[in-house]
Amino acid sequence: MGQKISPAEPEGEAGVATAEQGVVLLDGPNGVAIAMTxxxxxxxxxxxxxxxxEAASQAGAEAHPS
Structure with a gap:
């Protein structure tokens, strides 16, 4: 019960966005897909x-602690 779950590694592969019939489709890695207006x-x-x-600036700050 007190088992700690480690966070997933962030995805390094970018998604691909396309437009079809007035809808924006975003296809990501591992079958992730979403349709948006x-x-x-x-x-x-x-x-x-x-x-x-913001994440890039945080990573830069962590690499160079003051």
């Missing part, structure tokens, strides 16, 4: 870029 895809894209920039 154009508006949802745009907002998801903005959020992904912001999170990626």
């Amino acid at each position: 154009p508006q949802a895809a745009e907002e998801t894209g903005r959020r992904l870029v912001a999170a990626a920039q």
Whole structure:
């Protein structure tokens, strides 16, 4: 019961986005797939870029502790 679950390794392979019949499809590794409206895809894209920039700065800060 007190067993600790280790977090999954982050995926290093990028997903592939396509547009078909007014819907944005995002295909990721290991069969991950999602369909979004154009508006949802745009907002998801903005959020992904912001999170990626934050994660990159965190990784840089961890590599160079003050």
